[in-house]
Amino acid sequence: MLVSRRLTGARARAPLLASLLEAWCRQGRTTSSYSAFSEPSHVRALVYGNHGDPAKVIQLKNLELTAVEGSDVHVKMLAAPINPSDINMIQGNYGLLPKLPAVGGNEGVGQVIAVGSSVSGLKPGDWVIPANAGLGTWRTEAVFSEEALIGVPKDIPLQSAATLGVNPCTAYRMLVDFEQLQPGDSVIQNASNSGVGQAVIQIASALGLKTINVIRDRPDIKKLTDRLKDLGADYVLTEEELRMPETKNIFKARRNHGDLWRNGQAACNSLCEYAHF
Known part of the structure; x- marks a missing residue:
């Protein structure tokens, strides 16, 4: 607000x-x-x-x-x-x-x-x-x-x-401080609909990075998925979909085109303690 x-x-x-x-x-x-x-x-x-x-x-x-x-x-x-x-x-x-x-x-x-x-x-x-x-x-x-x-x-x-001073800066540092990511590399993050998560999507897209975005399931899941993709998200998955065996094919496909940085729970939770909305 x-x-x-x-x-x-x-x-x-x-x-x-x-x-x-x-x-x-x-x-x-x-x-x-x-x-x-x-x-x-x-x-x-x-x-x-x-x-x-x-x-x-x-x-x-x-x-x-x-x-x-x-x-x-x-x-x-x-x-x-x-x-x-x-x-x-x-x-x-x-x-x-x-x-x-x-x-x-x-x-x-x-x-x-x-x-x-x-x-x-x-x-x-x-x-x-x-x-x-x-x-x-x-x-x-x-x-x-x-x-x-x-x-x-x-x-x-x-x-x-x-809202420029907190979430976008956190997102940028997540993308540049841990790995030397190159265009075509992929990033996976949870809490992707949070302020930090949306900033990660947009900054990663501008840097030529691919994003795999995990969100919680909800009644308006399609509306949220479409909104994140409009921001530049490449993949949007619910936590339940992430656990499905066939989801591993997404990661295999991305590995063939670049290293996958698993920031997931550890990195995201340490930097985005208020990311889950």
């Missing part, structure tokens, strides 16, 4: 943050009313002062926007997702915990409103994403340091930009 200028979709992990997000939505403005050069009347943020159940510790607050000086960058957030890692961070059981009180959200995309006199790599109108986790993206606007941001192209879809 994306927290944007107008929240849509009921796929949040309700009722975890539902009431807070609905309150933000009622107070927010639509994307069409967004102006890159308008002065904010106030800044709203989802803040937590202690760790615990997000539905209990998160509060919608008005924050004061600090002045833009030196290497500062004034950013208006356009969209930010809600990830399992965001929830874990609020609960206090994530590997990286920001200093409290903190604003929730590790990913997102914003538009630069103004820059300080020392900023050289960004200008008003640019799109930016966090350079590291823990920046606190569940807010309408903020002033960050230039080094905390990475500029991204504005011609990519908003949702793609907002």
Whole structure:
């Protein structure tokens, strides 16, 4: 789910943050009313002062926007997702915990409103994403340091930009850090319909790699299979089909054209602990 200028979709992990997000939505403005050069009347943020159940510790607050000086960058957030890692961070059981009180959200995309006199790599109108986790993206606007941001192209879809920093990077490292794969080689992965899995499919396709994608069976299996193939998947199998004896013919055929990298359970589970949706 994306927290944007107008929240849509009921796929949040309700009722975890539902009431807070609905309150933000009622107070927010639509994307069409967004102006890159308008002065904010106030800044709203989802803040937590202690760790615990997000539905209990998160509060919608008005924050004061600090002045833009030196290497500062004034950013208006356009969209930010809600990830399992965001929830874990609020609960206090994530590997990286920001200093409290903190604003929730590790990913997102914003538009630069103004820059300080020392900023050289960004200008008003640019799109930016966090350079590291823990920046606190569940807010309408903020002033960050230039080094905390990475500029991204504005011609990519908003949702793609907002979710660029975690899953696609994980997918890329899975494909390049373990084996020296060459065009024509094959990759097999489970949880293929997860955010990481879909990124693996697309990146592998761009690199000339073949993908064998394992998913859980479900009533709408054909719809999901077609969607993954539209992304570039070569094979889509359910876990049950993977266990069938005749499936071995797929692997034999792929071995004749290149090495098969079995990232399967071990590699995928170690890097994609939240991949099973």
